Amino acid sequence: MYQYDEYDQRIVDERVAQFADQTRRYLGGELSDDEFRPLRLQNGLYIQRHAPMLRIAAPYGNLNSKQLRTLGHIARTYDRGYGHITTRQNIQFNWPRLEDVPEILGLLANVQMHAIQTSGNCIRNVTSDPFAGVAADERVDPRPWCEILRQWSTFHPEFAFLPRKFKIAVNGAAEDRAVIQVHDIGLDIVRNAAGELGFRVLVGGGLGRTPIIGEEVAAFVPWQQILNYCEAILRVYNQHGRRDNAYKARIKILVKALGVPEFARQVEAEFAHLEDGPSTLTQAEIDRVASRFTDPVLSPLQADAGYRARLAEDKTFAAWARRNVREHRVPGYASVVLSLKPHGVAPGDLTAEQFDAVADLADRYSFGEVRSTHEQNIVLASVREADLVALWQDARAIGLATPNIGLLTDIISCPGGDFCALANAKSIPIAKAIQERFDNLDYLFDIGDLEINISGCMNACGHHHVGHIGILGVDKNGAEFYQVTIGGQQGNEAALGKVIGPSFAAAEMPDVITSLINNYIDHRHDDERFIDTVRRIGVEPFKTRVYAERGARQQAGEIAHV
Amino acid sequence: MSDIIKNGRIQADDWTVLRLAEGEEAATVALPAGRVIVPLALWQARRDALLEQARAGAVGVWLAGDDDPTALAADLAALPVIAVDFPKFADGRGYSLATLLRTRHGYTGALRAIGDVLRDQFFFLLRCGFSELQPRAGKYTAAQLEAALASLRDFSEPYQGAVDRPEPLFRRQPRRPLAREAA
Ligand code: SF4
Numbered sequence: 195m196y197q198y199d200e201y202d203q204r205i206v207d208e209r210v211a212q213f214a215d216q217t218r219r220y221l222g223g224e225l226s227d228d229e230f231r232p233l234r235l236q237n238g239l240y241i242q243r244h245a246p247m248l249r250i251a252a253p254y255g256n257l258n259s260k261q262l263r264t265l266g267h268i269a270r271t272y273d274r275g276y277g278h279i280t281t282r283q284n285i286q287f288n289w290p291r292l293e294d295v296p297e298i299l300g301l302l303a304n305v306q307m308h309a310i311q312t313s314g315n316c317i318r319n320v321t322s323d324p325f326a327g328v329a330a331d332e333r334v335d336p337r338p339w340c341e342i343l344r345q346w347s348t349f350h351p352e353f354a355f356l357p358r359k360f361k362i363a364v365n366g367a368a369e370d371r372a373v374i375q376v377h378d379i380g381l382d383i384v385r386n387a388a389g390e391l392g393f394r395v396l397v398g399g400g401l402g403r404t405p406i407i408g409e410e411v412a413a414f415v416p417w418q419q420i421l422n423y424c425e426a427i428l429r430v431y432n433q434h435g436r437r438d439n440a441y442k443a444r445i446k447i448l449v450k451a452l453g454v455p456e457f458a459r460q461v462e463a464e465f466a467h468l469e470d471g472p473s474t475l476t477q478a479e480i481d482r483v484a485s486r487f488t489d490p491v492l493s494p495l496q497a498d499a500g501y502r503a504r505l506a507e508d509k510t511f512a513a514w515a516r517r518n519v520r521e522h523r524v525p526g527y528a529s530v531v532l533s534l535k536p537h538g539v540a541p542g543d544l545t546a547e548q549f550d551a552v553a554d555l556a557d558r559y560s561f562g563e564v565r566s567t568h569e570q571n572i573v574l575a576s577v578r579e580a581d582l583v584a585l586w587q588d589a590r591a592i593g594l595a596t597p598n599i600g601l602l603t604d605i606i607s608c609p610g611g612d613f614c615a616l617a618n619a620k621s622i623p624i625a626k627a628i629q630e631r632f633d634n635l636d637y638l639f640d641i642g643d644l645e646i647n648i649s650g651c652m653n654a655c656g657h658h659h660v661g662h663i664g665i666l667g668v669d670k671n672g673a674e675f676y677q678v679t680i681g682g683q684q685g686n687e688a689a690l691g692k693v694i695g696p697s698f699a700a701a702e703m704p705d706v707i708t709s710l711i712n713n714y715i716d717h718r719h720d721d722e723r724f725i726d727t728v729r730r731i732g733v734e735p736f737k738t739r740v741y742a743e744r745g746a747r748q749q750a751g752e753i754a755h756v
Numbered sequence: 757m758s759d760i761i762k763n764g765r766i767q768a769d770d771w772t773v774l775r776l777a778e779g780e781e782a783a784t785v786a787l788p789a790g791r792v793i794v795p796l797a798l799w800q801a802r803r804d805a806l807l808e809q810a811r812a813g814a815v816g817v818w819l820a821g822d823d824d825p826t827a828l829a830a831d832l833a834a835l836p837v838i839a840v841d842f843p844k845f846a847d848g849r850g851y852s853l854a855t856l857l858r859t860r861h862g863y864t865g866a867l868r869a870i871g872d873v874l875r876d877q878f879f880f881l882l883r884c885g886f887s888e889l890q891p892r893a894g895k896y897t898a899a900q901l902e903a904a905l906a907s908l909r910d911f912s913e914p915y916q917g918a919v920d921r922p923e924p925l926f927r928r929q930p931r932r933p934l935a936r937e938a939a
Contacts, residue, residue, distance in 0.1 A: 197934055201913050201925060212910050216876060224900065225876075232846050233876055315846070345915040345925070351883035352855050352918065355848025421916075421924075432852045437821075467860060472917045472927060479926045485933035 195256040195563050196341050197486045198306045205348065206303045209310060213237050214296035221293070232355070236316055238284075238309035239295055240615075247613065248287045248295060249312040250302060254322040254340040254364075255283035255565040255573075259553035262564065264305045266549030268298055277549065279534060279542040281606055281657055282361070283321050283566045284312055288613050310348055315356045315443075317347035317428070321363045323371040324567040327489060328575045330523045334383040334391065336366035338484040339420070342475065346421050353428045357435035358443035360428070361400075373568065375399045375408045375688040376660060378445045379427060384414065392416045397427060397457070398449035401654035405690050406446045411458040417480070419465075421473040426464035430457070490561045490576060495526025498579040513635065514586055514597040526579050530560075532572040532589055533596040533604065537629035540622045541607045542570030551592040559585045568657075569606055569645075571599065602644045602711070603629045606657060610650030610667060611674065617650035619667025619674035624648055624703050631704035632711075641711055644724045647682070660684040662725045663710060664691045665703070676703055680710065680736055681728045694737040698744075705747060706740055713739040759901060760868070761878070761889040764908060766901055769890070773818060773839065773870055774798070791815070793839050793870070796823045803831075810834045818870060821849035825857050832863045837888070842871035851884045858885035858919045875904035882908060885919030 198206075213233075220230040234240075238249035250265070257265075265285060269277045272294050278286045290298060302308055312319055320340045327335045343362060347353070353360075365372040366383040374380025380396035392414045399408025415423045431445045449457045505512045520529040532552065534542050544552070552572060556564050559581050560574035567573055572594075577585055589595040598604045605628065608614065610621025625648055632638055647661030658664030664679035675697040682691030698706050711724075713736050718727045728736065760769040773793045776785060782798040793816040799806065809815040816837035817828060828838065838857065840850040850869065857863040868888035869881045874895065881889055896904060917924040925931065 199931055201915075201929065201931060204913060205911060205915070208911050212907075215906075229845070229874060229876070315848075348915055349880075349911060350916050350918075351880035351914070352851040353848070354880050355846050355851070355877075357848075429852050429855075433849055437847060437849075472923045476926070479931075482926070482931055482933045488934070 195258055195487060196253070196337070196483070197488055199486070202345075203303075203306070206306070206308045206310070209237075209308060210296065210299045210303050213299060217292065217296050232314055235314035236311055236354070237295075237299070238312035239292070240313060245289045246292050246295065248290050248298065248309060249280065250285045250287070250307060250309045251312050251319045252283050252285055252307075252566050253344050254320055254326070254337060255324050255567060256337070257564050257566060258305075259556045259562045259564075261305045261307055262549050262553035262556065264301055264307070266546045266553070268301065269544075269546035269549060272298055276543050276545045278540070278609065279544065279566045279570045279572070281542075281568050281570060281608065281655055282319060283324070283568055284319055285566070286609070288609070313359070315358050315360075316354050317350065317356075317360045317362065320344050320347070321361070321372055321377075321568060323365060323367055324565040324573045325371065325520065325529055325575065326366065326565075327487075328522050328524075328527075328529055329367050329371075330521045331368040332366055332523065333368065333385070334366040335484075336364040336372070336383060337487060338480060339366075339381070339383065339417075340364050341483050341486075342421070342479070343424070346424070346473070350428075352425075353432055356428070356432055357437045358440065358445075360431075360445065362424075370684075370686050370688075373657075373660065373684045373688065376401055376405075376657070376684070377408060379424065380408050381420070386414050390416065393420050393423075395423065395427075397461075398446040398454075400444055400446045401657055401659045402444065403441055403652045403654075404444075404446065405654070405659040406450065407688055407690065408446075409449070409454045411454060411461060418475050419469055421475060422468040422471055423461075423465055425473065426461045426468055429464050430460045434460075488563075492524040492527055492576060494524055495578060495580070497526065498582075501579045501582050504583050510597075511583065511586055513639065514595055515582065517597045517599045517601065517639075518595070519582065522576060524576075527576050528579055528582060530574045530577050530582070530585060530589075531567070531599045532574065532594040533598055534571050534594065535598055535604050535629070536593050536596045537603055537633050538626050539593075540609075540612075541605050541625050544572075548592055548594065551588075552594070555585065555588055558588070569604065571604070597635065598638060600643050600645070601638045602632050602641055602646060602707075603638060605629065605646045605648060606661065607648040608650050608653075608655035610648070610656075614650055614655075616653060617667060618652075618669040619650055619676065620700070621648040621650045621656060621665075621667060624665060624676065624700060627700075627704050628707050631708065641715070642723055645684075646707070657684070658682070659690045660688060661691060662728070663707065668697050670697065674700055676700065678706060678710075678740075680733060681725070683725055692733045694733060695741060702744065702747075705743070709740040709743045710736055758890065758893060759898075761891070761901075761905065761908070762887065764905065766905070769888075771816065771837065771868075773890075793818050793837060793868075796820070796827060799831075800827065807831075807834060810836065816866075816868075818868075819853055821847055821853070823853070825853055825861060828857075829861055832857075832861060832865070835865060837866040837868055838863065839868040839870045839890075840886070842869060842873055842877075845872040845874050845877055847872075851880060854881075854884040854886055855919055859922075875907040878904065878907040879910040883914065883918040883920045 363372040363377040382394040395412040396408035565573040611617035649656035649658040650667040679691030818839035
C-alpha cells in the first residue's frame with residue numbers, strides 16, 4: 195500500500211494538532227455546538243445515539259497489519275472491544291469519548307492513518323476496487339489514481355464547505371466493483387482509440403432519498419487533466435448546488451435540474467480555463483506515487499498439488515474455496531475474502547482480537563496488507579495457493595471463514611437504529627434474523643448469488659437501492675417497518691430496485707425473504723441467478739407471492755400483533 | 757473601528773460594511789459617513805456617482821454568495837477593496853468567488869472575507885486569495901483573536917495548488933519515489 199513521505203506525515207500530524215486545539219476550544223466553551231459540528235464531522239466524528247462515533251479513513255480500503263493492530267488497540271482501549279467496517283470501506287468505532295479523540299487521532303497518525311474528511315460536506319474518502327492490482331480483469335491499477343485524488347482533495351481550500359457530501363469512486367477493471375455509477379463522481383479508467391490513458395467521467399449518481407444512476411459527462415478526459423476536470427466539476431457544484439434544502443443539495447439534483455448537456459457545458463466552460471494549468475499531472479508524479487505502493491513482486495508459481503487434492507477430498511474446504519477464494523492475475527496466487535458475516539453477528543463487525551488476528555493472517559499469508567470492501571468484508575489480496583489450506587484453518591479458528599461471500603447471508607447493512615441517531619428502524623437485528631432463517635449452507639449454495647442490502651433510513655448507507663433485495667427501514671406512526679425492493683444491482687449493469695408493495699413489520703422479514711426465495715426457486719431456469727430471474731419475469735410474480743403468503747399467515751394468526 | 761487580520765497581524769480597521777435592511781432600496785439608501793463597503797446591487801445602481809469615491813479609496817463593494825464576480829470586471833482597478841460575504845461560515849461559495857476574482861479576473865487589490873468569518877476557516881480563506889479577514893463582530897476577545905492567528909498557519913505544505921500557492925506540492929517540492937529513498 196501507499197507509504198507516506200515526510201509531507202504526507204506532516205499533514206496528518208498538523209491535523210492532529212489542529213483538531214486537538216479545536217476540541218479543547220469546544221470543551222472550553224469557545225466554540226459553539228454549531229461551530230464545532232462541521233469541524234468534528236470533517237474529522238469523522240458524529241454524535242450518535244449513545245456516544246460519539248468516530249469514522250476512520252481506510253483510503254480506498256487499504257490497510258496494513260500495523261494499522262490493524264492499532265485499530266485493535268483502539269477498540270480495546272477506547273471502545274467496547276470492537277469496530278466496524280463501513281459500506282464505504284472505512285472503519286467506525288461506536289463508543290469513543292470525545293475527550294479521547296485527539297489522542298486516538300495521534301495513535302492513528304503514528305501508523306499513517308487519519309479520519310480526515312470521512313464525514314461532512316466535503317470530498318470524502320475515495321473508494322475503489324478491493325481487488326485493485328491483483329484482479330485478473332484489471333485494465334489499469336486504480337490505486338495510484340485514488341491516492342492522487344486523495345491528496346488533491348485533502349483540505350482542498352475551495353471545496354471544504356460544499357453544499358453536501360461528495361463521494362468519488364474509481365474503477366480500473368472490466369467489472370466495476372467500485373460502484374462508480376452511484377457516486378457523485380465516478381471515474382472509469384479507460385484507453386482511447388490511440389491507446390492513451392484517460393478517464394470516462396460519470397457525474398450525479400447517488401443513493402439516498404433520490405436514487406439516481408450517474409451519467410456520463412465526458413467520454414474521455416486525458417489523465418494529465420483529471421484534477422483540472424474534477425476541479426471544474428466541483429467549482430460548478432460549489433457555486434450552483436442548492437444550499438437551501440439538505441435533501442436537494444447533492445450534485446445529482448443540480449445535474450437533474452440543469453440536464454446533463456447543460457451541466458456538461460458549464461463544466462467544459464470552467465475546464466477550458468483550468469486545462470493545462472498548474473494542477474496538470476505529470477508522468478513523474480504518477481510514477482512517484484505508484485512507486486510508493488509497496489506491492490510484492492510476484493512471479494508465477496506452479497499450481498499447488500496439495501491445494502487441488504484438498505479441494506477434491508474436503509467438502510467443507512471446497513465450499514469455502516468456491517465462495518471466498520478469487521482468481522489472481524498471477525498464476526499460483528489467489529485473493530481470499532474473509533467473511534465478516536458469520537450468522538448472527540452484526541455485518542462488518544470485528545472484535546479487537548479479530549483485528550489483531552487479521553493482522554497476523556496478513557503478515558503470515560499476504561505480505562502484511564489487507565483491503566476492506568464496501569460489502570463489509572476483508573480481502574487478503576495475494577495469497578499463495580499453497581497457503582490456502584493453512585489460511586482457511588487459521589481463519590476458521592477466529593470465526594472469519596464463513597463460506598458465504600456473495601450469498602444470501604453476506605448481507606450489507608448500515609448500523610441502523612441500534613447506533614445511528616438518524617435511523618427510522620433497526621438494521622442489524624433484521625440481518626441477524628435473516629441469517630438465522632437461512633442457516634443451512636447447502637440451501638444457501640443452492641440459492642446462489644444474492645445480495646441483500648439493508649438501510650435504516652432514506653440516507654441509504656446500506657445501499658438498499660442496489661441490493662438484489664433491498665430493505666429500507668421506514669417509520670409508520672412511530673413503529674419500525676420495512677419496505678422491500680427487488681431488482682437492484684451494482685456493477686456494470688447497475689440498476690435501482692423496485693418497491694414490491696406495502697411495508698412489513700420486523701417479525702415478518704424472514705418470511706418475506708423466504709417467499710421471495712421460494713418464488714425464485716420455482717421460476718428459475720438452470721443456473722439463473724435471483725437477479726436474472728427478477729429481470730426476466732419482472733417484479734409482479736414476486737409481489738403476488740409475498741403478499742399472498744403474508745395474507746395466509748395473517749389468516750392463520752401466525753403473525754405477531756404489531 | 758473593528759479589528760481585521762491582514763498580513764498576518766491584527767490591525768484596526770475603519771471600513772463600514774453597509775447591509776441593506778428590510779425596506780431599504782439600493783438606489784436611495786443613505787451612505788454612512790467614512791469609508792464604506794456597499795453591496796453589489798447598490799454599486800450597480802449608483803456606480804456613476806460612487807466611482808470617484810472608489811478611486812479615492814473611500815468606497816468598496818461586497819459580493820454575496822450568488823453574485824457573479826464578472827459584474828465587477830470593469831471596476832477591478834478602481835475598487836480599493838472587494839469583500840465577499842459568508843452568511844454562514846459553512847456556506848462555501850465565497851471560496852470559489854474569491855478564487856475566481858483572483859485567477860479568472862486577475863484582481864490584485866484587497867480582498868476581504870466578511871460575515872460569519874471564524875478562525876477555523878482562516879487557513880482556507882487565505883489559500884483562496886483573501887488578503888483581509890474580518891472575524892464576526894463580537895466573536896473573539898482580544899486575547900482570543902491573538903491566539904487565532906495560529907490558525908493562519910494550520911498546515912505548512914498543503915497538497916494542492918490554490919490562489920496563494922498555485923503550484924501543487926508535487927511541483928513545489930521534490931517528492932521522492934520510495935525506491936530511491938530506501939537506497
Ligand atoms: S442509512 Fe440511515 S440509519 Fe443507516 S447509517 Fe445511514 S443514516 Fe443511519
